[in-house]
């Protein structure tokens with residue numbers, strides 16, 4: 728059983744770092760192996776961290792889309808990701824839980840300026856939803872997203888009217904939190920949380936998966952259950968009633 732104060736930081740700020748269940752780390756290692764084997768031409772002999780050595784900014788998005796297709800063909804990949812954080816997720820959003828059908832992958836190569844702008848995932852996502860962000864490599868400094876704590880959200884909401892990226896960057900620098908996340912760990916954040924993706928100024932490529940979870944019975948955003956999610960776990964009372 729997870730201790731109650733495990734969620735103190737999350738309840739205050741809207742995000743937290745977690746350790747993935749070691750039992751399921753092999754699934755992530757297998758996934759990395761599958762990616763490397765399927766895209767060996769692009770990897771050459773490089774590691775995930777050095778993927779940029781042979782890939783240009785022009786190629787990366789197309790390649791990323793092809794890797795996403797491959798990842799989503801891995802049998803029960805979203806169930807495997809769920810199991811690696813099940814204990815936390817079940818306490819955070821409840822035992823009747825749904826998961827995004829398709830896993831996303833972000834690849835942020837050093838100095839590549841193309842990335843999502845400062846944003847939050849609501850109202851497209853439900854307010855009752857969390858994103859699980861799982862790096863496939865160790866991430867620190869500008870490989871990490873800047874997370875804006877809940878107490879600054881009103882300020883951030885006003886800022887969204889501005890489209891100037893420099894202003895967003897300045898805001899994220901001032902109020903954002905950088906949490907180093909290693910392979911084997913994950914960041915969980917509420918979809919209401921603003922996040923800023925800096926230009927990766929390190930010498931390593933950042934690889935990260937992201938997938939969304941919510942309780943089956945909480946209000947939805949603009950995405951509906953059947954199109955976007957699948958039920959991944961259910962409570963004994965729900966099981967009783969559906970039989």
Ligand SMILES: [Fe+2]
Nearest residue numbers: 846847848922
């Ligand atoms: Fe986002």
